[in-house]
Amino acid sequence: xxLLEINNRIVEDTLRQKFDNALAGNKxxxxxxxxxDFDGVLYHISNPGGDxxxxxxxxxxxxxxxxxxxxxxxxxxxxxxxxITSTEQGYxxxxxxxxxxxxxxxxxxxxxxxxxxxxxxxxxxEKYFQFQQEGQEGQERAVIHYRDDETMYVExxxxxxxxxxxxxxxxDDDVVIGKVFMQEFKEGRKASHQxxxxxxxxxxxxxxxxxxxxxxxxxxxxxxxxxxxxxINKNARDNTIxxxxxxxDYLHYHIxxxxxxxxxxxxxxxxxxLKVLNRARPENNVKEKRTITGRSFQQRN
Amino acid sequence: MANTLKxxxxxxxxxxxxxxxxxxxxxxxxERHNKPEIEVQSSKELLLTPLVVARNEDEKVLIESSVNxxxxxxxxxxxxxxxxxxxxxxxxFLMQRAEQFIVLRRKAVDGFDLSFLITNTNLxxxxxxxxxxxxxxxxxEVDKE
Numbered sequence: 001x002x003l004l005e006i007n008n009r010i011v012e013d014t015l016r017q018k019f020d021n022a023l024a025g026n027k028x029x030x031x032x033x034x035x036x037d038f039d040g041v042l043y044h045i046s047n048p049g050g051d052x053x054x055x056x057x058x059x060x061x062x063x064x065x066x067x068x069x070x071x072x073x074x075x076x077x078x079x080x081x082x083x084i085t086s087t088e089q090g091y092x093x094x095x096x097x098x099x100x101x102x103x104x105x106x107x108x109x110x111x112x113x114x115x116x117x118x119x120x121x122x123x124x125x126e127k128y129f130q131f132q133q134e135g136q137e138g139q140e141r142a143v144i145h146y147r148d149d150e151t152m153y154v155e156x157x158x159x160x161x162x163x164x165x166x167x168x169x170x171x172d173d174d175v176v177i178g179k180v181f182m183q184e185f186k187e188g189r190k191a192s193h194q195x196x197x198x199x200x201x202x203x204x205x206x207x208x209x210x211x212x213x214x215x216x217x218x219x220x221x222x223x224x225x226x227x228x229x230x231x232i233n234k235n236a237r238d239n240t241i242x243x244x245x246x247x248x249d250y251l252h253y254h255i256x257x258x259x260x261x262x263x264x265x266x267x268x269x270x271x272x273x274l275k276v277l278n279r280a281r282p283e284n285n286v287k288e289k290r291t292i293t294g295r296s297f298q299q300r301n
Numbered sequence: 302m303a304n305t306l307k308x309x310x311x312x313x314x315x316x317x318x319x320x321x322x323x324x325x326x327x328x329x330x331x332e333r334h335n336k337p338e339i340e341v342q343s344s345k346e347l348l349l350t351p352l353v354v355a356r357n358e359d360e361k362v363l364i365e366s367s368v369n370x371x372x373x374x375x376x377x378x379x380x381x382x383x384x385x386x387x388x389x390x391x392x393x394f395l396m397q398r399a400e401q402f403i404v405l406r407r408k409a410v411d412g413f414d415l416s417f418l419i420t421n422t423n424l425x426x427x428x429x430x431x432x433x434x435x436x437x438x439x440x441x442e443v444d445k446e
Binding site for chain 1: 394402446
């Protein structure tokens with residue numbers, strides 16, 4: 001199955017183009033792009049103060065406050081260090097790139113810029129993975145409302161970390177397809193013993209969340225991932241974070257793709273049926289007949 | 302499974318061949334109108350007894366005929382939520398294109414998934430055996446899916 005890309009292509013391409021432009025010695029152009037990403041995240045690429053030699057990339061996440069509680073700032077400092085600058089008005093984090101001093105490892109920098117959203121999320125996960133590794137228990141659950149009706153809960157226990165997603169299906173049909181998907185995920189353990197355990201609950205929040213104000217309803221589903229130490233250790237950690245933070249988008253994307261596929265199959269079937277039906281019509285030969293005197297007339301049905 | 306399908310379809314075919322003997326019949330209520338009597342149901346004498354050919358509880362065909370029209374309703378086998386969804390979508394898809402399909406009815410009869418309406422005018426334009434072939438092929442294909 002296709003995995004969604006975790007970096008933002010547009011941000012990467014724009015930045016790369018600007019760097020290459022500057023290195024080639026061309027005059028820099030002005031840039032002002034607003035980009036939307038999954039989960040209501042907005043990027044803004046601009047020239048601060050009209051200075052074309054400087055490119056600022058800002059990101060706005062509706063739930064940045066919650067991420068800040070879990071140390072998003074420190075992680076971003078670690079990743080982007082010299083590039084972090086004072087935040088643009090209306091956004092949550094801003095990075096400033098100087099085109100006159102293009103950094104030596106520019107490809108790395110470009111890649112990192114594309115991963116800005118992922119790094120914002122990463123802080124929560126890394127914190128809880130750390131808790132589990134150190135064996136700390138009893139830490140508060142992390143609650144992130146990354147979408148209007150949807151929440152993510154992260155909790156660290158002694159031997160595992162559980163990540164619970166709540167997701168809303170706007171369409172009733174989606175609920176059925178979602179269920180089928182989740183069946184497959186649950187059985188993922190049969191395919192590979194390394195796979196984390198997945199639990200699915202429709203309508204009701206799972207046992208861990210009972211008693212909190214977690215939403216209930218017909219269109220709501222809860223998906224729980226149980227991550228074990230082998231997913232959380234230093235080697236696997238980055239990959240795990242990459243995959244898990246886009247899970248909800250991945251699920252909905254694939255539901256939509258399945259629906260589109262079914263639609264195209266139906267269309268093909270329909271045209272087949274039409275062909276069969278048209279075989280039932282006899283050919284309409286326009287028979288022209290003539291009388292002896294030479295007058296001709298056509299048979300009309 | 303395949304065995305019962307064949308006998309089922311043969312039974313349906315035989316019933317259709319018997320019922321599809323239609324002739325034009327101007328309306329007795331309104332002058333100069335020619336309506337499909339099975340839809341209008343204006344008078345008891347023009348309607349024949351409805352006939353159900355059932356393979357099992359979930360799969361059946363209802364054939365209601367009258368002097369100038371026949372209504373064939375199908376119930377497709379749906380075993381679980383996914384099947385129900387697919388059947389529902391597919392039938393809705395087809396019914397929206399009923400105009401192209403000529404003999405398809407825009408709404409299915411209550412309790413069934415899909416309905417055909419064949420009138421004497423349709424039979425004048427199309428071969429009767431080919432039309433029956435169409436219905437049978439349809440049922441076969443849907444069963445395969």
